[in-house]
Ligand SMILES: [Zn+2]
């Protein structure tokens with residue numbers, strides 16, 4: 001089970017700069033974290049208890065930051081996975097054929113290049129993107145250090 005979850009998580013699309021969209025489980029605001037880091041950079045260790053929200057500063061375990069669209073996406077990929085497994089058992093249905101001709105789920109979740117980049121002096125490899133509308137301070141997702149933007 002855990003192997004499957006890890007594979008689904010990796011199939012979530014990034015924006016063209018290599019950032020993954022996240023949603024805070026507390027304030028429900030969207031931000032993005034850099035996933036495709038430079039090959040020679042050392043990614044920071046996430047604190048015990050998980051990353052911090054850049055907006056409200058809440059700390060939450062790493063698996064709590066999926067956006068609603070990503071939750072929906074992973075559910076549907078899992079459902080499709082089950083449907084495929086059933087077809088291998090000879091339980092093919094009309095429903096399954098309709099699913100095959102639909103555009104791929106990855107296309108539906110395509111990531112847009114919105115938001116502004118914020119870099120942290122305390123953790124230079126942990127670049128994030130936050131809403132252009134946000135005014136005030138932003139927390140580092142790794143250590144909760146606050147900077148003004
Ligand atoms: Zn928050």
Ligand SMILES: [Zn+2]
Pocket residue numbers: 120122123140141142143144145
């Ligand atoms: Zn930091």
